[in-house]
Amino acid sequence: MAHADTHDHHDHDHKPAGIGRWLFATNHKDIGTMYLLWALFMFFLGGAMALGIRLELFKPGMQWFDPGFYNSLVTNHALIMIFGAVMPAWVGLANWMIPLQVGAPDMALPRMNNYSFWILPFAFTLLLSSFFTAGGAPAGGWTLYPPLSLQAGDSFPLTIFAIHMMGISSIMGAINVIVTIMNMRAPGMTLLKLPLFCWTWLITAYLLIAVMPVLAGAVTMLLTDHYFGTSFFNPAGGGDPVMFQHIFWFFGHPEVYILILPAFGIVSEIIPAFSRKPLFGYDAMVYATASIAFLSFIVWAHHMFTVGMPLAGQTFFMMSTMLIAIPTGVKVFNWTATMWKGSLSFEPPMLFALAFLFLFTIGGFSGLMLAIAPADFQYQDTYFVVAHFHYVLVPGAVFGIMAGVYYWLPKWTGHMYNMTLAKWHFWVSTISVNVLFFPQHFLGLAGMPRRIPDYSTQFTDWNMVSSVGGFVFGFSQLLFVVLIWQCARGGAKATDKVWDGMMTGLEWTVASPAPYHSFTEAPDLTGVADSHH
Amino acid sequence: MSDNDANHDPVASRRKARRLALVLGLVAIALYVGFILMSVLQASH
Ligand code: HEM
Numbered sequence: 001m002a003h004a005d006t007h008d009h010h011d012h013d014h015k016p017a018g019i020g021r022w023l024f025a026t027n028h029k030d031i032g033t034m035y036l037l038w039a040l041f042m043f044f045l046g047g048a049m050a051l052g053i054r055l056e057l058f059k060p061g062m063q064w065f066d067p068g069f070y071n072s073l074v075t076n077h078a079l080i081m082i083f084g085a086v087m088p089a090w091v092g093l094a095n096w097m098i099p100l101q102v103g104a105p106d107m108a109l110p111r112m113n114n115y116s117f118w119i120l121p122f123a124f125t126l127l128l129s130s131f132f133t134a135g136g137a138p139a140g141g142w143t144l145y146p147p148l149s150l151q152a153g154d155s156f157p158l159t160i161f162a163i164h165m166m167g168i169s170s171i172m173g174a175i176n177v178i179v180t181i182m183n184m185r186a187p188g189m190t191l192l193k194l195p196l197f198c199w200t201w202l203i204t205a206y207l208l209i210a211v212m213p214v215l216a217g218a219v220t221m222l223l224t225d226h227y228f229g230t231s232f233f234n235p236a237g238g239g240d241p242v243m244f245q246h247i248f249w250f251f252g253h254p255e256v257y258i259l260i261l262p263a264f265g266i267v268s269e270i271i272p273a274f275s276r277k278p279l280f281g282y283d284a285m286v287y288a289t290a291s292i293a294f295l296s297f298i299v300w301a302h303h304m305f306t307v308g309m310p311l312a313g314q315t316f317f318m319m320s321t322m323l324i325a326i327p328t329g330v331k332v333f334n335w336t337a338t339m340w341k342g343s344l345s346f347e348p349p350m351l352f353a354l355a356f357l358f359l360f361t362i363g364g365f366s367g368l369m370l371a372i373a374p375a376d377f378q379y380q381d382t383y384f385v386v387a388h389f390h391y392v393l394v395p396g397a398v399f400g401i402m403a404g405v406y407y408w409l410p411k412w413t414g415h416m417y418n419m420t421l422a423k424w425h426f427w428v429s430t431i432s433v434n435v436l437f438f439p440q441h442f443l444g445l446a447g448m449p450r451r452i453p454d455y456s457t458q459f460t461d462w463n464m465v466s467s468v469g470g471f472v473f474g475f476s477q478l479l480f481v482v483l484i485w486q487c488a489r490g491g492a493k494a495t496d497k498v499w500d501g502m503m504t505g506l507e508w509t510v511a512s513p514a515p516y517h518s519f520t521e522a523p524d525l526t527g528v529a530d531s532h533h
Numbered sequence: 534m535s536d537n538d539a540n541h542d543p544v545a546s547r548r549k550a551r552r553l554a555l556v557l558g559l560v561a562i563a564l565y566v567g568f569i570l571m572s573v574l575q576a577s578h
């Protein structure tokens with residue numbers, strides 16, 4: 001792409017010393033690293049809770065936990081994975097890569113960047129401290145539906161304030177992404193030259209600003225209903241609990257796209273790189289992402305078909321939901337067409353991107369099944385829903401994160417990693433994730449409800465299979481940690497381009513490891529052609 | 534597509550960035566307050 005001299009030879013990489021470097025961090029690379037390590041830590045904490053769930057469900061009957069604690073595990077597993085792991089992992093990748101991809105020296109608002117990160121440990125300390133309160137941690141599900149969620153004990157205000165803090169953190173992160181992409185691009189880096197990771201993150205950031213305040217508003221109203229005598233959601237005082245569900249899912253459905261859109265971006269960069277062909281339909285990818293984001297605001301009630309909506313409402317939400325399959329289909333088609341007649345190779349990032357392509361699509365199909373209102377009456381609140389969203393979130397969003405880490409890790413550390421170990425991690429994860437989640441489709445179709453610690457005996461076999469898959473998947477993630485640790489400590493020297501593929505982004509023009517300060521003078525891309533037009 | 538908004542002048546870019554950030558922050562606060570007010574109206578009619 002650009003032939004700008006971006007190696008910053010005159011730069012003396014002076015990094016602040018000691019703990020202050022991290023506490024007062026304003027460097028996008030340091031903040032990115034902290035976000036990513038935080039996310040990894042949360043993956044293991046949320047993962048430990050998930051293994052607790054699979055342990056209890058290995059056999060019918062109550063084995064390990066009392067039902068209240070089991071429900072706390074389910075609730076906190078979801079809150080930790082969504083707000084503590086997947087979202088911070090995306091913000092970490094955004095911090096590391098967006099300035100490098102747009103040719104900027106740093107994020108536009110470095111101090112706000114520091115606050116966004118450091119809010120998180122406080123938020124999660126608050127959330128987790130609720131395990132030690134009278135009545136235990138929140139147990140009404142991550143969806144916090146009243147009146148159930150209002151039955152929580154002293155944990156309730158802790159949970160609400162934790163969610164407020166997470167919301168503030170991600171809104172500040174989103175603002176930073178938007179202003180960095182809008183105002184800090186190198187000269188000549190027009191919007192339609194941006195790498196797709198920047199595009200999908202830009203659109204994600206707008207979604208975040210639009211819906212995190214809605215969640216904050218909903219939980220604020222729960223708080224006032226609980227402590228200040230309002231009755232927003234209390235029929236006895238003229239309120240309506242169904243209104244909570246509308247507000248929650250007006251946030252909740254865009255939220256699930258917040259979790260997946262950046263993965264679309266990463267996959268859209270990795271597949272061309274390792275197919276050695278420009279992305280098929282770059283502009284269509286941008287417009288498809290924007291359409292998905294727009295449609296995500298008008299489908300929310302597909303989560304509430306069973307509340308008793310008018311037929312017209314059911315029909316509208318069923319149709320609008322199915323419309324999302326069109327831009328999603330455009331994407332899957334374009335990824336496939338990019339590989340068509342390409343010169344493919346299967347390095348770890350490409351393996352994860354391909355697994356994403358197949359397995360995310362399975363989740364998309366089960367989503368379409370759930371979108372059919374009369375069918376959803378059967379599926380609602382069964383393990384079929386659990387299977388659906390875990391397919392889109394684990395081999396979808398989480399594999400997207402892993403693909404990104406495997407793609408850029410040598411750029412961060414300056415070392416290649418252990419390819420054999422990476423392939424083991426890939427294959428064990430990919431096989432076990434299917435053993436873990438595929439049987440949950442069968443369980444759901446057979447009628448097993450979600451969010452229960454016990455079940456009737458005809459569900460035993462597939463639950464055992466699922467639990468075995470869960471433990472293999474969980475423990476195989478230790479391979480990932482070992483690999484990252486080794487790669488941070490040493491290994492073969494990575495070149496600037498890192499991969500023997502079609503590497504087009506500006507990040508491949510700086511040294512590996514990326515210098516502490518990069519693009520202190522903006523590269524000039526005026527008149528430089530991009531690879532995709 | 535034009536690149537008028539790109540970073541030709543770092544000082545001006547940062548000023549524009551701060552202004553846009555302020556607008557986006559105000560939008561977020563307005564949405565928060567707006568949704569609560571809307572619910573107040575909904576619950577009190
Ligand atoms: C083709 C695209 C999709 C369609 C048609 C679709 C459809 C649906 C429907 C109808 C439900 C409600 C099921 C019920 O509760 O009865 C649902 C639940 C869910 N979906 Fe999707 N979905 C799609 C993509 C996604 C994506 C990309 C994600 C996240 C990355 C996602 C995450 C979720 C989650 C987390 C739930 C369950 C929320 C809960 O009740 O706790 N979905 N989906």
Ligand SMILES: [Cu+2]
Nearest residue numbers: 253300302303
């Ligand atoms: Cu949805």
